[in-house]
Amino acid sequence: MYKHYFGLQDSPFSIAPNPQYLYMSTRHREALAHLLYGVKSDGGFILLTGEVGTGKTTVCRCLLAQIPSDVDIAMVLNPKQTALELLATICDEFNINYGTEASIKTLVDKLNLFLLDSHQAGRKAILIIDEAQNLAVDVLEQLRLLTNLETNQRKLLQIILLGQPELLSLLGQQELRQLSQRVTARFHLDALNSREVAEYIQHRITVAGGNQPLFTTASVRRIYRISGGIPRLINLICDRALLGAYVENQPRVNPAIVTKAAQEVLGQSDSRTSKPRIKKSMALLGALLLILGGMVFISEQYTPIPITAPTPPQVPQLSPSADILPPQVTVSDTPSQRLPAFIRQSLDSLSGHSSSEPALLNVLSIWTAELPADTTQAICQSALDLGLSCFQAELELAEIAHMNRPLAVNLGTVDLGDANSPRWVTLKQLDADDALLQVGDAEVRVARSDLAAAGRLDSIVLWRSPPNYQQPLKLGDSGTSVDALLNTLSFIDTGKPTGEVGFLFDLNLERRIKNFQRTSGIDPDGLVGARTWIQLNSIVGNDIPFLNAGVRH
Numbered sequence: 001m002y003k004h005y006f007g008l009q010d011s012p013f014s015i016a017p018n019p020q021y022l023y024m025s026t027r028h029r030e031a032l033a034h035l036l037y038g039v040k041s042d043g044g045f046i047l048l049t050g051e052v053g054t055g056k057t058t059v060c061r062c063l064l065a066q067i068p069s070d071v072d073i074a075m076v077l078n079p080k081q082t083a084l085e086l087l088a089t090i091c092d093e094f095n096i097n098y099g100t101e102a103s104i105k106t107l108v109d110k111l112n113l114f115l116l117d118s119h120q121a122g123r124k125a126i127l128i129i130d131e132a133q134n135l136a137v138d139v140l141e142q143l144r145l146l147t148n149l150e151t152n153q154r155k156l157l158q159i160i161l162l163g164q165p166e167l168l169s170l171l172g173q174q175e176l177r178q179l180s181q182r183v184t185a186r187f188h189l190d191a192l193n194s195r196e197v198a199e200y201i202q203h204r205i206t207v208a209g210g211n212q213p214l215f216t217t218a219s220v221r222r223i224y225r226i227s228g229g230i231p232r233l234i235n236l237i238c239d240r241a242l243l244g245a246y247v248e249n250q251p252r253v254n255p256a257i258v259t260k261a262a263q264e265v266l267g268q269s270d271s272r273t274s275k276p277r278i279k280k281s282m283a284l285l286g287a288l289l290l291i292l293g294g295m296v297f298i299s300e301q302y303t304p305i306p307i308t309a310p311t312p313p314q315v316p317q318l319s320p321s322a323d324i325l326p327p328q329v330t331v332s333d334t335p336s337q338r339l340p341a342f343i344r345q346s347l348d349s350l351s352g353h354s355s356s357e358p359a360l361l362n363v364l365s366i367w368t369a370e371l372p373a374d375t376t377q378a379i380c381q382s383a384l385d386l387g388l389s390c391f392q393a394e395l396e397l398a399e400i401a402h403m404n405r406p407l408a409v410n411l412g413t414v415d416l417g418d419a420n421s422p423r424w425v426t427l428k429q430l431d432a433d434d435a436l437l438q439v440g441d442a443e444v445r446v447a448r449s450d451l452a453a454a455g456r457l458d459s460i461v462l463w464r465s466p467p468n469y470q471q472p473l474k475l476g477d478s479g480t481s482v483d484a485l486l487n488t489l490s491f492i493d494t495g496k497p498t499g500e501v502g503f504l505f506d507l508n509l510e511r512r513i514k515n516f517q518r519t520s521g522i523d524p525d526g527l528v529g530a531r532t533w534i535q536l537n538s539i540v541g542n543d544i545p546f547l548n549a550g551v552r553h
Contacts, residue, residue: 002246007381009209013239015232017058021207023200023231028059029525031187035063035160038185039071039126042154044147045182047171048162050189053232056162057130059189071124080134083142087111090127104142112149115156125157132163137175144179191229194221198394200231201238207471212380213392214242215253216422217410217458222258226266236265251378344434347450352411352423352439356460359408360390362426362438363462366406366545380460389465391530394456397448401430402521403461403534404546410458422458427451430547463534464541472529477505485509485528489516491540 003011012021022028031048038046050056064073074093081089087107091098096114098107118125127146129135135143149156161167165188171180192200198220205214215223219241227233240261241253250257353359360379364371369386371379380390400407411423428443429436435451437444466484473481482505487497489512503509510526517524520535537544 002242003208005246006210006214006242008205010207011239012204012208012210013235013242015235017055017061021204022055022058022062023196023203024525024527025192025196025200026523026525027190028055031056031059031189032062034185034187035059036066038160039063039067039158041158041184044155044158044184045179046158046160047167047183047186048160048189049165049167049187051191051230052164053230054189054191055231056189058231060128060130060160060162067126070122071126072118074125074127076127076129077131079129079131079139081139082136083139086139087142093127094125108146111146111157115149119151119156126160127157128160128162130162132161133165133167133170134163135170137170137173140170140176140179144176144182147182192224192231192234193229194224195394197224197227197229197234200234202392203471204235204238209470211384212378212390213252213460214245216255217394218255219253219258222255226258226262233266237262240265344447345444347411347446347454350411350423350425350437350439350444350446352425354421354424356408356410356422356424358440359424359426359438360460360462362428363406363408363460364388366426366428367462368543383462384465387464388462389469389530391461391463391534393459395459396456397452397454400427400457400459401547403531404538404548405461405463405534406545406547407459407461409460411454427547461530461534463530464537464544465533469533472527473505474527475505475507475510478503482509485536488536488540492536 003009014021024032031050035046035048038044048056048059067073072094074090076086076089076093079086084104084107087104088098088102091107091110091114094111094114096110098110102110115125127143129143143159146157147155147159168188170176171183198217201215201220201223202213215238223234223237223241227237237258238253238261241257244257244261245251245253248257357379361371364379364383367386367388369383369388371382371386383390395403400409406426406428408424409427411425413422426438427435428438430448433448434445435448437446466488467480469481473485480501482503483501485505486503486509487499490496490498513528513532514524514526516536517526517532520532522531522535538546
């Protein structure tokens with residue numbers, strides 16, 4: 001219903017375990033690595049546990065996409081069965097024929113024969129059991145017995161168990177100690193942290209064809225609080241929140257919409273944060289009453305000495321432009337009346353734009369790029385036609401300096417009575433001591449230390465993207481973006497591109513990317529997203545504006 005409204009090609013927050021939407025957090029990458037290691041080992045049990053909705057099944061499906069063709073897979077999705085029923089299900093998955101009245105012995109014999117034939121044919125057999133915490137103890141013992149069939153080199157059946165944390169307790173029982181000792185790889189998948197939740201949401205929007213952020217920073221923080229970082233809950237909340245934003249004709253999801261969406265899909269409000277806030281408010285109120293009481297006591301005991309304050313200098317009040325919030329400090333819209341560049345202003349006193357679009361328009365002008373005069377699209381959408389993409393994230397100043405690009409940043413919110421409004425500005429330059437901001441038509445200089453002390457800021461960076469770039473490049477990809485990547489790396493290594501096309505993102509390319517990421521101060525995940533492209537462009541790119549032209553990362 002909302003796909004056309006937000007310019008999406010697909011529903012980004014389906015709870016189906018689609019590997020295409022897999023966001024590989026650090027923990028997910030480690031989980032997949034453990035599964036791959038176990039699959040390549042000599043057999044036995046592989047264990048992947050995690051809370052409900054953390055992405056175990058999706059990681060497993062990603063594993064299946066990388067398993068070679070000489071491997072036979074049996075998948076059991078409903079393990080709440082007797083030993084006889086489970087053995088029959090496994091035989092069905094492996095296409096093993098058996099009689100209608102087959103016993104456990106008959107099924108085991110048939111399965112053993114199949115495994116021996118597979119081994120002689122140079123094939124491997126893997127059994128995957130989802131929701132394994134529902135397996136009965138006697139069924140788990142029967143599975144252990146299946147792994148007794150082995151050669152001198154390896155076991156003939158490998159079993160992957162996916163389950164909730166209760167599975168760990170189950171395998172810790174005394175009667176299952178023999179099975180537990182046969183686990184060759186185990187991993188527990190945790191929930192996402194706050195930074196990963198923001199990246200997860202934007203990743204799924206990007207994969208679905210979205211080219212601009214659809215959730216405000218405050219709404220993402222609320223999603224994290226309510227969901228606890230569980231991807232399935234994030235999907236449920238985000239899907240309903242986008243529907244809510246569509247119904248209310250809002251361009252982005254705000255915290256109020258998130259709260260309402262959570263109430264509708266989870267049957268609860270954001271109550272986990274309400275009680276602490278109430279307690280904190282009561283404590284502040286009590287402290288304020290004590291202070292007021294003390295002031296009354298002092299006023300009754302002492303007679304104040306009158307002091308005449310000096311008359312403050314008169315500052316002319318200037319009218320802000322229409323798209324800028326009422327300024328808390330005077331910032332001129334007339335270039336001839338701008339504040340001198342060497343006069344620093346307080347970060348908290350600055351006003352800003354109520355949306356990111358005017359600030360992004362200034363960023364676009366720094367790139368010396370012009371939008372068509374008749375365009376009605378958002379800037380991030382229009383910038384794609386100019387070979388530029390938007391990257392949004394909460395960034396600390398150190399990360400902003402590392403990217404070294406002019407960008408739009410939100411300095412926070414101002415209180416407008418019944419609502420809060422953001423303060424979007426353009427960060428144009430950054431040196432050792434100062435930061436130059438553009439607010440409307442005025443340029444304002446603030447101390448770099450003040451900007452660093454502001455913590456993580458909602459930021460939007462424009463960067464030069466390769467042809468037909470849709471999402472982070474990964475192992476197995478091909479196309480013009482991969483060709484551009486290989487030619488860029490060739491230019492870095494030899495001083496000239498290869499000029500060739502038709503490349504595949506293979507293991508060798510992944511290793512090269514990881515090495516580049518390590519030397520560039522980027523998380524070496526092997527995925528070529530905005531951060532990696534920005535650093536690549538910093539090395540080879542011309543006509544790229546820098547925050548600090550004297551520094552190229």
